[in-house]
Amino acid sequence: MPLFLEIIVCVLLLIGGLFLLVGSYGLARLPDIYMRLHSPTKASTLGITGVLIASMILQSYLQDFVSIKELLITLFLLITAPVAANMIAKTAIHHEIKPLNKTRGKALVDSMRNRDNPPK
Amino acid sequence: MRFFPMPFHSLMLFVVWLLLNNSVSAGQMVLATFFAITIPWLVKDMRDEHPKIRRPFLAIRYILMVMKDIVVANVEVALLIVGPIKKLQPGFVAIPINMTSDLGITVLASTVSLTPGTVSAEVSKDKTWLYIHALHLDDEKALINEIKTRYEAPIKEIFGC
Numbered sequence: 001m002p003l004f005l006e007i008i009v010c011v012l013l014l015i016g017g018l019f020l021l022v023g024s025y026g027l028a029r030l031p032d033i034y035m036r037l038h039s040p041t042k043a044s045t046l047g048i049t050g051v052l053i054a055s056m057i058l059q060s061y062l063q064d065f066v067s068i069k070e071l072l073i074t075l076f077l078l079i080t081a082p083v084a085a086n087m088i089a090k091t092a093i094h095h096e097i098k099p100l101n102k103t104r105g106k107a108l109v110d111s112m113r114n115r116d117n118p119p120k
Numbered sequence: 121m122r123f124f125p126m127p128f129h130s131l132m133l134f135v136v137w138l139l140l141n142n143s144v145s146a147g148q149m150v151l152a153t154f155f156a157i158t159i160p161w162l163v164k165d166m167r168d169e170h171p172k173i174r175r176p177f178l179a180i181r182y183i184l185m186v187m188k189d190i191v192v193a194n195v196e197v198a199l200l201i202v203g204p205i206k207k208l209q210p211g212f213v214a215i216p217i218n219m220t221s222d223l224g225i226t227v228l229a230s231t232v233s234l235t236p237g238t239v240s241a242e243v244s245k246d247k248t249w250l251y252i253h254a255l256h257l258d259d260e261k262a263l264i265n266e267i268k269t270r271y272e273a274p275i276k277e278i279f280g281c
Binding site (some may be wrong): 031085103 | 212
């Protein structure tokens, strides 16, 4: 395998791994559930994308033709991640889990639970 | 079109199946054809009517813009996570939306979840308000304005709704 390909794959794996690590770290570090939601939906999508693109380059080289299934996996991930985050947020709201005290717009939580318009 | 109630989806299933298996052997072709015919036939009664994409080029530009924003948002969120937690100012925001189509609202909510430090949480019953949670809320007005001009306006134009 040529050196420059190895370097590209390594760099992509490192970037992907770094973002996945930061995403997991955020999950452990952030104080409340609504804030924790942010780290798996964002930091992890880029991390997984980096790893998958590295895999795509490596597989394309080893098999002698372009391997596109990693791109499809990325696409499915991009479609499903926001839905999962949305469902977790909804569940938290319906379980009446209190957001952090300093959160702005806490008054909106009640109208969110009932799917009403925000109070004037 | 009795055998192909959803011709576009049939073609997509066929191609995606072959791509996932990375092969064009006869056996996989038969399987792909089987799926391309039966799956649309099974789900054709469960579908809602969706608006068509009116502006394909704008749609492509929108996808590219969102991809760029995802990368920027990822870096921003990563920095926020590693930085001082005490300084973060989370907040809920209600964004007024005026879209009639469910698909448009779904696309907008997903985009909001994937991009700048915000996760969409709920839509009001009459579909006029989108509730989001921001990891770090500096200026509520600016955030609402950015989402409305940067994401909502192109989506409305793409679906013509």
